Every structure is written in structure tokens, then in C-alpha cells.
Amino acid sequence: MIGILTFIFLIFFVFFVRWFAKWCTEFVPDGPAKRYSFWGVIAACMFILLGDEVVGGIQFGYLCYLSPRLEVLTDELEGRRIRSTSSITEVKLSPVKIKEELVVMKDVDTGQPIFKYSYYRFYGGWLAHWTNFNGFKGPYFYSNTCNQGSGSKLLIINNNIVVEE
Structure with missing residues (x-):
């Protein structure tokens, strides 16, 4: 049950982050700049959502x-x-x-x-x-x-x- 809930939660975050990246790059003109901006926003969101958890968890593990x-x-x-x-x-x-x-x-x-x-x-x-x-x-x-x-x-x-x- 936890695996199913986690999977649904992750899918929701993928769609939310994708929507947010499109919204952030809406006014960037078409071309490579828009594509790079889109993927840059996705990378930044994933780092913010997951990076602090992983780094903090590893720090906690080594403290213990x-x-x-x-x-x-x-x-x-x-x-x-x-x-x-x-x-x-x-x-x-x-x-x-x-x-x-x-x-x-x-x-x-x-x-x-x-x-x-x-x-x-x-x-x-x-x-x-x-x-x-x-x-x-x-x-x-x-x-x-x-x-x-x-x-x-x-x-x-x-x-x-x-x-x-």
C-alpha cells in the first residue's frame, strides 16, 4: 500500500513540476533558450524537492x-x-x-x-x-x-x- 501511495505521490509531483516549468518559461521565445530554461527549471525544482532530503538524511546517518x-x-x-x-x-x-x-x-x-x-x-x-x-x-x-x-x-x-x- 505504501508503494502505491508513493508512486501516486511521485507521479503527482512529476506533473506538477512539469506544469510549473512550462509556466515559468511561458514568456521565453521559442528555440533553444526556451528548451534549456524549461529543463533548468525542472532540474532546480527536483534539487529543491529531493536534494535537501538526501543531503540531510546522509548527514543524519553519519551522525548516528x-x-x-x-x-x-x-x-x-x-x-x-x-x-x-x-x-x-x-x-x-x-x-x-x-x-x-x-x-x-x-x-x-x-x-x-x-x-x-x-x-x-x-x-x-x-x-x-x-x-x-x-x-x-x-x-x-x-x-x-x-x-x-x-x-x-x-x-x-x-x-x-x-x-x-
């Missing part, structure tokens, strides 16, 4: 792939009581909106950081979610988040750490 994993900041973990703190920043110089959230788990009694991890949240369109980025098939490429701190739950369970809200 290269971001730091779970970092343990202390040697003694057994039986601690921890509370999480987080900060959210927006990734600059990206054609799509990407936010990074850094989560730091601190000891309730001492305030010392115990471990930290980060994850990214992606606010893009449909194309960037469906693109396979250079052969990486991780599940975070097909949703709007990627979490590199997945080992934190296992770390908490194995070391009898109590998480306070």
Missing part, C-alpha cells in the same frame, strides 16, 4: 554512525543511585532539522557523572527515512531517532543501579 557510544565515566558502579540530566542542542549547518540530546547520569549523593550517551532526533521528510545510506542497514536509519546509549539499561541491571525519577 559516528556518534560516541555509551561512555562510562567512573570505575565503581555497583549499587549507586543515579538521576539523569539532559541537554538538547540543534545541529548547525544542516539542510534538515536535527537535534542532539546528551544524557548524563549522575550519582544522587555525590553529583559525580557516572555515564553518558547521546542520541539524535531527525525532523525530515519521507525520502530521508527510506534511503539506505551507503549500505548501513541499522534500524535507526528508518525512524526519526538513533540512540547510541542502548547499553545503558543493561549496565544499570548488571550493576544493581537504582534510577530515581
Whole structure:
């Protein structure tokens, strides 16, 4: 069903872009200039519609792939009581909106950081979610988040750490 809807959506965009290109080149005199202008408008529209999605999606994929994993900041973990703190920043110089959230788990009694991890949240369109980025098939490429701190739950369970809200 999604394939059929995507196909219909793409056909609509092809006809819309073609109509828009004809409308933009309506007053250009017939000849090679009109033909080049027509194809130039089509190329510009396709880049605007698809280029930012692909570039932003690839950037998101590499941020997820290269971001730091779970970092343990202390040697003694057994039986601690921890509370999480987080900060959210927006990734600059990206054609799509990407936010990074850094989560730091601190000891309730001492305030010392115990471990930290980060994850990214992606606010893009449909194309960037469906693109396979250079052969990486991780599940975070097909949703709007990627979490590199997945080992934190296992770390908490194995070391009898109590998480306070």
C-alpha cells in the first residue's frame, strides 16, 4: 500500500513540476533558450524537492554512525543511585532539522557523572527515512531517532543501579 501511495505521490509531483516549468518559461521565445530554461527549471525544482532530503538524511546517518557510544565515566558502579540530566542542542549547518540530546547520569549523593550517551532526533521528510545510506542497514536509519546509549539499561541491571525519577 505504501508503494502505491508513493508512486501516486511521485507521479503527482512529476506533473506538477512539469506544469510549473512550462509556466515559468511561458514568456521565453521559442528555440533553444526556451528548451534549456524549461529543463533548468525542472532540474532546480527536483534539487529543491529531493536534494535537501538526501543531503540531510546522509548527514543524519553519519551522525548516528559516528556518534560516541555509551561512555562510562567512573570505575565503581555497583549499587549507586543515579538521576539523569539532559541537554538538547540543534545541529548547525544542516539542510534538515536535527537535534542532539546528551544524557548524563549522575550519582544522587555525590553529583559525580557516572555515564553518558547521546542520541539524535531527525525532523525530515519521507525520502530521508527510506534511503539506505551507503549500505548501513541499522534500524535507526528508518525512524526519526538513533540512540547510541542502548547499553545503558543493561549496565544499570548488571550493576544493581537504582534510577530515581
